[in-house]
Amino acid sequence: MSNNLLMGVVIFMIQMFNVSKTYSNEVKALVDVNVRIQKGSFVFLVGPSGAGKSTFIKLIFREEAPTRGQILFDGKSLVRMREREVPYLRRQIGVVFQDFRLLPNKTIYDNIAFAMEIVEAPTKRIRQRVPQVLEMVGLGKKGNLMPHQLSGGEQQRVSIARAIVNEPMLIIADEPTGNLDPETATEIMNLLLEINRRGTTIIMATHAKDIVDSLRRRVIALENGRIVRDEERGSYEQGSSASLPGSLAQGGYIQPGGTVLPGNNSQSLYSLQERGALR
Amino acid sequence: MRMRTVGYFFRESFRSLWKNGWMSIASISTVAISLLILGISLLLVMNSNNLVTTMESELEVLVAMRTDIDAKQIQAVGDKLRSHSKVNEVTFVSKNEAMATMKKQLGDRSDMFKALGDANPFPDMYRVKAKDPNDVSSLAEEFNKYPGVEKVRYGQGFVEKLLSLTEWIRMVGLSIMFLIGAASVFLISTTIRLTVFARRKEINIMKFVGATNWFIRWPFLLEGTFLGLFGSLIAVGLLYGIYAPVTTYVESSLPFVPLRSDASFLMTIFEIVMGTGILIGAMGSVISLRKFLKV
Numbered sequence A: 001m002s003n004n005l006l007m008g009v010v011i012f013m014i015q016m017f018n019v020s021k022t023y024s025n026e027v028k029a030l031v032d033v034n035v036r037i038q039k040g041s042f043v044f045l046v047g048p049s050g051a052g053k054s055t056f057i058k059l060i061f062r063e064e065a066p067t068r069g070q071i072l073f074d075g076k077s078l079v080r081m082r083e084r085e086v087p088y089l090r091r092q093i094g095v096v097f098q099d100f101r102l103l104p105n106k107t108i109y110d111n112i113a114f115a116m117e118i119v120e121a122p123t124k125r126i127r128q129r130v131p132q133v134l135e136m137v138g139l140g141k142k143g144n145l146m147p148h149q150l151s152g153g154e155q156q157r158v159s160i161a162r163a164i165v166n167e168p169m170l171i172i173a174d175e176p177t178g179n180l181d182p183e184t185a186t187e188i189m190n191l192l193l194e195i196n197r198r199g200t201t202i203i204m205a206t207h208a209k210d211i212v213d214s215l216r217r218r219v220i221a222l223e224n225g226r227i228v229r230d231e232e233r234g235s236y237e238q239g240s241s242a243s244l245p246g247s248l249a250q251g252g253y254i255q256p257g258g259t260v261l262p263g264n265n266s267q268s269l270y271s272l273q274e275r276g277a278l279r
Numbered sequence B: 001m002r003m004r005t006v007g008y009f010f011r012e013s014f015r016s017l018w019k020n021g022w023m024s025i026a027s028i029s030t031v032a033i034s035l036l037i038l039g040i041s042l043l044l045v046m047n048s049n050n051l052v053t054t055m056e057s058e059l060e061v062l063v064a065m066r067t068d069i070d071a072k073q074i075q076a077v078g079d080k081l082r083s084h085s086k087v088n089e090v091t092f093v094s095k096n097e098a099m100a101t102m103k104k105q106l107g108d109r110s111d112m113f114k115a116l117g118d119a120n121p122f123p124d125m126y127r128v129k130a131k132d133p134n135d136v137s138s139l140a141e142e143f144n145k146y147p148g149v150e151k152v153r154y155g156q157g158f159v160e161k162l163l164s165l166t167e168w169i170r171m172v173g174l175s176i177m178f179l180i181g182a183a184s185v186f187l188i189s190t191t192i193r194l195t196v197f198a199r200r201k202e203i204n205i206m207k208f209v210g211a212t213n214w215f216i217r218w219p220f221l222l223e224g225t226f227l228g229l230f231g232s233l234i235a236v237g238l239l240y241g242i243y244a245p246v247t248t249y250v251e252s253s254l255p256f257v258p259l260r261s262d263a264s265f266l267m268t269i270f271e272i273v274m275g276t277g278i279l280i281g282a283m284g285s286v287i288s289l290r291k292f293l294k295v
C-alpha cells in the first residue's frame, strides 16, 4: 500500500480489496471486487438492474457488511469497524436516494436541520448553516414549505442539501435522477458537479446514459456482481468511449490497477442486457 | 449530552404520546388497571403478613403444673423450660396471680369467687414463647412429657391454619403480580412497536444521517416510561381512593383487625407501584426496540 499515502495523507476515499457480498438467500450481489476511488473524484456506477450497484453503495456506508474482502474508507477498515462507530462513519458520508426520503411532516428547513440536530450540532451553527445550504441548492425562499408542496426536482435538492449540510467527505447517490425528467435531472447533476468542484468525492449509481455520456467521468461498470469495466472519462456503454479523445486503448480498456481486459467479445452481450434492463 | 438534545427527546416522546392518542390512553389504562391489582394484592399480602406476625408473636404455650407437687419441682420444670434451645421467653404465673388477674377481669362480678372460699381453682402455670412460631406444636408435645406437668395448651390447629393461609396469600399474590407484570410489559411493548412502526421511515433516515442508536432509542424509551408512569399515577390515585375509606371503616368497626395505614407504609406501597410502572414501561420499549435497531 505504498501509494496509499501521499505525504502522510490518504489519497483514496474508498478502497475495496477482493470484496464479495452474498446475501442470506445465496444471491451473489458482488464478486471479488477490487477498486480504488481517489478523493475528490466523481465516479459513475453503471450496470444492468441487479448488477450490484446498490449493494456497492450499501457496503460503503455500512448498511451491509461484505461477506469477504476488505473495504477502507479514508484508510480506515470498515470490516473491523465496531457497531458503535458506524454512526460516526455515516456522518462523513452524505446519502442521496432516488425517492428523496424526506420527512413528510417536517418543513424543508426542519428536514435539513434534523440532520444537524442528530449529530448534536450547536443551535447557532444550525441557524447559520441551514439557510446557507438552502441557498446553495437554490431553495433559499422555500424553507417554510412542506415536502409535498415541492416538485420532485426541488425535493431532490432538499435531500442533497441534507446530504451536504454536515459537510461530508463523500456523497453517495443511488439513482438520484431516477424519478426526474431530463431537464430537472440536468439541474440536479449541475448541483452535484458543483459540490464535487468544491472538493467532495461523489459516487453515483445511475441508469441515465445521456448524463454519463455527456459528463465523461470515471465509469465503473458492474455486471452480475463483477466489475467488467473501469474507465477514466468513460461512457455508459462500452465502446463509445473509444471514439473520444483521451480515451483508453481501442477495443479494450485498462483498469486503474493495470489489468488490460479485452473488450470486443463481451460488448454485444452487455449492450443487449442493458437494453433489456432499460426497456 | 446537550440540554437541547434532552429537550428534543422529551418533545419527541410527548409528541408521539399525543399522536398515538387512543393507543396511549389504552395502554395507560391497562397499566393503571394492572398496577391497581398489583397494589391491591400488595396491600393484601402485606396486611396479612402483618396480621400473621401480630398473631404469631402472641402465640404461646401454656404449661399447667400439677397441684400435688412442691415448689422445688415446679422450679425444676421452669429451669428446664428456660434452658430449652427453641424457647424464647418463659413467664411464671402463680395460681395466686392467676386468681388476682381473673378477679380483676371480672370486676364487679368477682363475687362469684366467694363461693369457693379459700380454695383456688387455678394451677401454677408457665407461659412459654417459642423462638419460631412453627415450633409451637412440637414444643407443646415435648413439654407434655415433662414430669410434674398436668396439661399443655396452645392454639391447637389454629397455628397451622394461619401459617398455611399466609403462605397461600404470598404465593397467589406473587403469581398475580408476575402475570400482570408480564401482561403490562407486553402491552407497552406493543404500543411502542406501533410507534416505531409508524416512524420507521424517520428512524431509517436518522440512521443514515448518522444518529447513534441511543439517540434513536431515547424518545421511545421515554415514551414507554411515560406510559408506565402515567398508568402508575392513576393506579396510586385509585389505590388511595379505595384504601383510605377501607381503613377508616375497619378501624371503627373491626378494631381487632390490625390494618396498616401509616404514611410510611403507604409510601412504600406507592413507591413499589410507581417503580414497577416505570420499569414495565422501560422494559416494554426496550423489548420492542431491540430487534428494530439492529442495522
Ligand SMILES: Nc1ncnc2c1ncn2[C@@H]1O[C@H](COP(=O)(O)OP(=O)(O)OP(=O)(O)O)[C@@H](O)[C@H]1O
Pocket (backbone or CB within 6 Å): A023, A024, A025, A027, A028, A029, A047, A048, A049, A050, A051, A052, A053, A054, A055, A056
Ligand atoms: N437485502 C437483500 N437480500 C437479498 N438479496 C438482495 C438484497 N439486496 C439486493 N439483493 C440482490 O442482490 C443483487 C444485486 O442487487 P442490487 O440492488 O445491488 O442491484 P442494482 O445494481 O442496484 O440494481 P438496480 O439497478 O435495479 O437498482 C440482486 O440480485 C438483488 O436481488
Ligand SMILES: [Mg+2]
Pocket (backbone or CB within 6 Å): A053, A054, A055, A174
Ligand atoms: Mg439499485
